[in-house]
């Protein structure tokens with residue numbers, strides 16, 4: 001009997017001959033995450049056992065909150081010149097210092113200037129750039145859209161609830177540096193403490209607005225909420241009939257995955273809210289914030305596996321940062337690795353105009369180029385949308401959807417017909433522009449001329 005003809009011909013080594021040659025094993029790097037006691041190379045953690053290192057209380061207790069502690073942990077592991085540069089960097093920084101031992105152990109201290117994790121959390125004075133002339137604190141106008149203190153209602157059907165103002169670590173690039181962290185020499189902040197009455201006012205507002213279906217619980221960071229507080233917020237919002245979706249936002253999995261593995265009350269409280277929501281046909285998920293593939297380790301994998309087993313969806317929002325993830329292969333590796341640990345890449349944000357971090361911002365063109373490269377490398381639902389949250393409160397826009405983008409002045413113009421009238425402008429960092437345009441940005445009259453020109457060019461698209 002003749003066997004059915006199939007499309008695979010067997011070649012001499014016995015393997016089926018497919019149309020494409022197999023990929024080089026190095027392109028599967030997303031599967032190879034750091035394992036073993038990597039922290040023991042840091043002098044202060046040389047004798048720290050795995051049990052200690054996985055204990056979230058140990059992580060919190062040994063978190064670095066000032067330069068003296070940084071020096072004590074590193075000893076001679078980092079050069080004195082670098083540490084002095086960091087000391088001066090912290091002095092000038094608008095953001096407080098907070099780095100977990102886990103993060104500290106993932107930094108390559110032989111090359112601290114180029115290390116992508118160091119760049120995000122530890123400022124160095126020698127690399128700071130002047131702020132963009134168009135930059136203001138709270139560039140997203142979150143406070144202007146707050147009907148109740150700590151609740152931003154900008155979009156029709158969703159709102160952002162800022163439950164508290166602390167985080168497990170402090171990121172240099174934080175959009176909410178106007179509120180998050182302790183006051184620094186540079187900035188006196190607008191505080192949002194845990195406060196039962198303020199929370200109640202926010203819940204009352206949400207229940208008074210039938211159109212609100214989706215609540216983001218952020219801050220600060222949901223990791224800092226106690227288990228009872230997770231339950232309190234979760235149940236209060238689930239009890240509102242029109243609330244259908246909730247997201248707890250936390251950077252935790254990226255900076256201290258240990259908590260998911262060893263803080264049972266917290267993890268159980270979250271699981272209960274997710275399960276109660278599911279019974280009511282409401283979606284409760286975790287939104288997190290990984291920016292670089294090095295932030296995903298064997299510990300992260302174990303933590304994400306635990307959440308996956310409990311049926312908890314985790315989505316990721318990254319911030320595009322110069323020298324961190326503004327490289328197409330780094331971004332591709334990040335996205336593939338997130339998929340590998342069952343985290344859905346949701347957004348990549350253009351870096352907001354935030355004080356003191358011009359060295360981390362990059363151009364809209366960079367976002368467009370990286371998006372083009374990444375799309376097609378993995379599942380569509382694991383391919384993030386690149387967005388610009390343009391100053392002025394227009395909300396997040398697809399980076400490609402600008403009405404006008406002048407690569408010379410670095411101005412992109414967006415509109416947001418379902419959110420707010422007007423034009424929303426984003427500004428590429430001045431140091432990336434042609435020299436003659438850098439000169440124009442130094443002159444306030446020229447600044448206005450460039451802005452007017454960009455808006456005029458955008459107008460015809462609007463008619």
Ligand SMILES: *Cc1c(COP(=O)(O)O)cnc(C)c1O
Nearest residue numbers: 152153154155158159160216396
């Ligand atoms: C980002 C954000 C949301 C959520 O927006 P999605 O695009 O649905 O993720 C809601 N409110 C505010 C103020 C936000 O900044």
Ligand code: SF4
Nearest residue numbers: 167170171174220251
């Ligand atoms: S964890 Fe989030 S809110 Fe906290 S400092 Fe970092 S970016 Fe800001």
